[in-house]
Amino acid sequence: MGANIKRCKNIVKQDNEVVGAACRVPYYPLVIKRGRGAIIEDEDGNEYIDMLSSAAATNIGHCHPKVVEAITEQAKEIIHYTPVYTYQESLVELAKELTEITPGNFKKKVIFGLTGSDSNDGMIKLARAYTGRSKIISFVGAYHGSTYGSLSISAISLNMRRKIGPLVPDVHYINYPHCYRCKFGKKEESCNLECIQELEDSFKNYIPEEEVAAVVMEAIQGDAGLIVPPEKYVKKLYSICKDKGILFAVDEVQQGFGRTGKWFGIENFNVEPDIIVVGKSIASGMPMSAIIARSEIMETLGPPAHAFTTMGNPICCKAALATIKVIKEEGLLEYSRKLGKYTIERFNDMKAKYPLIGDVRGVGLSIGVDLVKDRSTKERDKEAAAKICYRCWEKGVLLTFFANNVLRIQPPLVITREQMDKALNIIEASIVEYLRGDIPDEVLEIAKGW
Ligand SMILES: Cc1ncc(COP(=O)(O)O)c(C=O)c1O
Incomplete structure (x- = not known):
């Protein structure tokens, strides 16, 4: 070749x-x-x-016949009419489906977007609005996207950050638990979750915990090199968030929709995030993303705080419904x-x-x-x-x-x-x-x- x-x-x-x-x-x-x-x-x-x-x-997979059919049939009806001003059945159906397949046995609501980045921006808005706090804790090595908000909570590439500042303020980065390259020189047997200690120290020294809106985590850190955190770390982090009234937000853009053998990567760690952001495979490559959050979080932002003309496009909705069906059926x-x-x-x-x-x-x-x-x-x-x-x-x-x-x-x-x-x-x-x-x-x- x-x-x-x-x-x-x-x-x-x-x-x-x-x-x-x-x-x-x-x-x-x-x-x-x-x-x-x-x-x-x-x-x-x-x-x-x-x-x-x-x-x-x-x-x-590419061009799954069921997705191709769904796209083709929808394109014959209408290609787009903005759901900002009107309503559409497939969008409602998809929103219901997403609230069902995402972890968390509580009432949720959905806002659609066009790409992982914009939904991560929306997640920041919701977390700040709901908590009335401004700080976001993210991770070194995180990649959440390329818009100003999602880029500001990313910390993976100087080239992405050079020349374009200032970025969205009040974001703090902690080390992601990377057991193969442990920052604290620990092996599995000797690990005392020193990386969590780092977060707790920051709360004592320079990050007032009552000002933190959310911890934003990739369930598995993708672009930083596919780093799988220990379950005990995720559980501990989650319980710290719960104790301190900090939202636990998970970016599933890369790990979602079956990639890790579960619907969502975070299900491998048995915790239930307050906010989940999905994208990429949701509609088999058609431009779509979504924020799925506890209803009470969603309700803190009124119209039109997070609206895009081409969000929730009906062809994408149909492609997403077909994608979810295929994952189940196959x-x-x-x-x-x-x-x-x-x-x-x-x-x-x-x-x-x-x-x-x-x-x-x-x-x-x-x-x-x-x-x-x-x-x-x-x-x-x-x-x-x-x-x-x-x-x-x-x-x-x-x-x-x-x-x-x-x-x-x-x-x-x-x-x-x-x-x-x-x-x-x-x-x-x-x-x-x-x-x-x-x-x-x-x-x-x-x-x-x-
Ligand atoms: C974990 C994660 N979040 C967000 C994004 C950004 O998504 P998009 O490129 O669709 O805006 C990506 C893209 O690679 C990603 O891997």
Whole structure:
């Protein structure tokens, strides 16, 4: 593979001339033409097994026939009429569905958006309005989006923050509990949740707890390198929030809709957030997001405090209803758990062979493979990640990395076992070729990642 990418290269060249670089994270000149299930085809007719799912936005696979049908039928009726001024049945149906599938046995309400970022902005507004407090606690490494609000609660990239300040004020960042790279030098056996201590210390020294509106957490920190927090940490954090009247808000934009083998990532930790933000896979890649919050929180903001003309688009609503139905009917939660377990085992087998792999972690089909220069220092190996991803692309696997060195394994949940095996074999072959020094340095000029 990789021999014929003439059309793709030409389109990328033109793209670079007319599209702003700020909206891109470059890996390779892949120009998408079509997708079916877990397979992507480029403009030159090359096929790839997808390990990225359009950044976790197409969990039920590309162009699922039920979603295509729902979109097509709705488009024949009406493409959009703003729900800011009018009402629509599919939006109500979807809102009801979301209040049912999200954790929390309490009355909830929903506000729709267009993309994860804007719903995270809405979450900040709601948390501040409900509590009458201004401070938000977020995490180092968090990614919540690219609008001013969501960016302000993110702390993952200097490039995202340079030149554009000031950002939304009163956001504080604590360390995310990262057991493989523990900031406090602890191992599982010796861990006393020192990272929670850090938060408690901040309440004693510089963050007045009565001014904190919400703690905002990714159930699994995605773009920081797929970091799975210990359950005891999440439970403790949750109980601190409850004690202090702080809202516990969870960003499920990346981990939601079956990615981790549950509807939502936070269900793996047995706590019930006050506010949940969803996006990406909700409508199989159609532009949609939503805030789902306790009713009393939603009711603190009146019209039109969080309204967008194209929010809750009927085609997106129908696509979302079809997506949820497919997840239920095809048993994708269970499949994600099962295939995820198998995939982690396969990567652990590779870890036993290649010291380059420092850590394999994840839940369901949300898996990170942490590449290191040295297992004792855990120094991140960006060169390896970039070269391996590039070689995988050449061999027909769409693979990316985050946090400079962590291979991102988030395929569509409908990927077959055979496709997964083929992709894993190609990833392993690419690792071997990297270790042999077969992948040229020029690749690093192209596969830049974050
Ligand atoms: C956890 C998380 N939150 C929010 C966002 C932002 O979503 P969007 O790009 O749809 O605005 C992302 C996107 O990658 C994400 O991973």
